[in-house]
Amino acid sequence: xxxxxxxxxxxxxxxxxxxxxxxxxxxxxxxxxxxxxxxxxxxxxxxxxxxxxxxxxxxxxxxxxxxxxxxxxxxxxxxxxxxxxxxxxxxxxxxxxxxxxxxxxxxxxxxxx
Amino acid sequence: xxxxxxxxxxxxxxxxxxxxxxxxxxxxxxxxxxxxxxxxxxxxxxxxxxxxxxxxxxxxxxxxxxxxxxxxxxxxxxxxxxxxxxxxxxxxxxxxxxxxxxxxxxxxxxxx
Numbered sequence: 001x002x003x004x005x006x007x008x009x010x011x012x013x014x015x016x017x018x019x020x021x022x023x024x025x026x027x028x029x030x031x032x033x034x035x036x037x038x039x040x041x042x043x044x045x046x047x048x049x050x051x052x053x054x055x056x057x058x059x060x061x062x063x064x065x066x067x068x069x070x071x072x073x074x075x076x077x078x079x080x081x082x083x084x085x086x087x088x089x090x091x092x093x094x095x096x097x098x099x100x101x102x103x104x105x106x107x108x109x110x111x112x113x
Numbered sequence: 114x115x116x117x118x119x120x121x122x123x124x125x126x127x128x129x130x131x132x133x134x135x136x137x138x139x140x141x142x143x144x145x146x147x148x149x150x151x152x153x154x155x156x157x158x159x160x161x162x163x164x165x166x167x168x169x170x171x172x173x174x175x176x177x178x179x180x181x182x183x184x185x186x187x188x189x190x191x192x193x194x195x196x197x198x199x200x201x202x203x204x205x206x207x208x209x210x211x212x213x214x215x216x217x218x219x220x221x222x223x224x225x
Binding site for chain 2: 041048
């Protein structure tokens with residue numbers, strides 16, 4: 001079975017803090033994704049990576065950066081957290097071939113005070 | 114760019130009734146289409162996928178979806194709702210680089 005793990009299920013941070021969200025997959029897959037999920041807006045793509053050290057901006061990259069030093073790990077970084085970044089963050093992974101289906105982690109609910 | 118429209122942010126049914134969740138997509142090429150389910154405080158789980166092999170796709174938990182090219186639709190159905198089906202459902206269409214574009218979701222409420 002595909003397993004995607006995220007470092008925290010719930011996280012509370014203060015405005016201005018640097019925040020790291022980590023995601024690990026065990027399928028040796030090339031593609032990894034970070035989304036944020038907000039009520040009424042569905043899932044919006046923040047960043048994705050199709051290989052180690054490669055990254056591409058998604059639809060809403062402002063205020064975020066990412067790091068992928070190893071194939072299995074994809075980190076989302078909030079350089080200076082703001083209250084409008086309070087959200088559910090979902091990590092996903094997908095193989096290079098196949099039909100593009102993505103497999104998701106359990107999510108991290110981040111609250112920025 | 115691809116897009117997905119899910120009609121109805123909330124759908125309410127009684128236990129045992131038919132479930133119908135609507136999804137329309139726009140795509141310039143033959144698409145791959147997906148339905149995902151999200152239970153409270155969990156990630157998304159793949160319900161089923163359309164990959165052009167068959168227009169009627171069966172998924173887990175008794176759900177199925179029919180691809181209709183002429184209507185650009187991929188509606189999700191289940192003949193008889195169960196209380197455990199209460200969740201949020203997302204339709205998605207594939208884009209380049211293994212990317213998916215998601216709809217805004219439909220919350221299914223099931224009453225006894």
